[in-house]
Amino acid sequence: PKSNIPRLAHGLMYLPSQGKVYGHGGNSLAFSSSLYLDREKELGVVVMTNQFGENYYCLGIPELVFGKPESTISEENLEDSNLWKGIYQPARMPYHGFSKLFGLLNRTTVKPQDNFNLVTNNTVFVQQKPGIYLTQDEFSLYSLDVYSNHNTYGKILSSTNTDLIQIPLWQHVCELSLLVLAIASALFSFSYLLTVLIRRISTIRKEKKNLNSYILVQNLLNLIIVINVVWLGIKAFSMSTYTSLKIHFQANMIYMFVTVILAVYNLIKNKDFQLSKNQNLVLFMTVLSSFLIWTNLYYWEFFH
Incomplete structure (x- = not known):
């Protein structure tokens, strides 16, 4: 968060689960793979597929092995989810040249729900604790963890595939109108x-x-x-x-x-x-x- 290194391009990422699980995975048009480890339990999961549309194995198998996280925090200690409302664009998009048009076509709106939760793409993310939002409708890997202390971009949401960078409303309206x-x-x-x-x-x-x-x-x-x-x-x-x-x-x-x-x-x-x-x-x-x-x-x- 405090560096300019692309977060989703290097290292191991946190998997929302019942333990401290970290890993990395990737999906393409042809194949998918993932690796997740729980060092405390000395347990790991490796998933490799070689056909289109099998990425759900990479998402579902780790969740079956490590379990879904359980929320233990009271509402009094939750943050106001209005902090994160806005329009976001995936960080893993071209930002220079003609292909940056794809960024406009892949933007999503994040809205607060009930002061503590978030909604995006018709999916509800329930706040587990400040900065961690879990989805009940999809795999745990689709959950959002939030951090805002970034040198360049400031407010950022992070999902399973990419960081989501907030786009000012005026910029979105101008580009869409254009x-x-x-x-x-x-x-x-x-x-x-x-x-x-x-x-x-x-x-x-x-x-x-x-x-x-x-x-x-x-x-x-x-x-x-x-x-x-x-x-x-x-x-x-x-x-x-x-x-x-x-x-x-x-x-x-x-x-x-x-x-x-x-x-x-x-x-x-x-x-x-x-x-x-x-x-x-x-x-x-x-x-x-x-x-x-x-x-x-x-x-x-x-x-x-």
């Missing part, structure tokens, strides 16, 4: 291009000849870059190598550069276009949507 606006911008570009396509192939209504090329090209670029980002996310979740992702990052950079060039070109040449009121509205929405997508790429890629 992402929502980017999605709305992508939907606008898709709707515009779909409308143009329908008008092009329609035999009833013909498209006007003075279609603004900037609007068409920019919305097409918006849609392409959104597809690129979605493809990037799919490949990242499928455990692809970083080398295979570079082309997608390069595409993001090209989009940002070309968008600025097109915006300057349109600003200079705009006086040559005679646009109707509706076309001016579409132009404004195109510029706005491009700005929001560009801002998202810049923020998630460079800003930290």
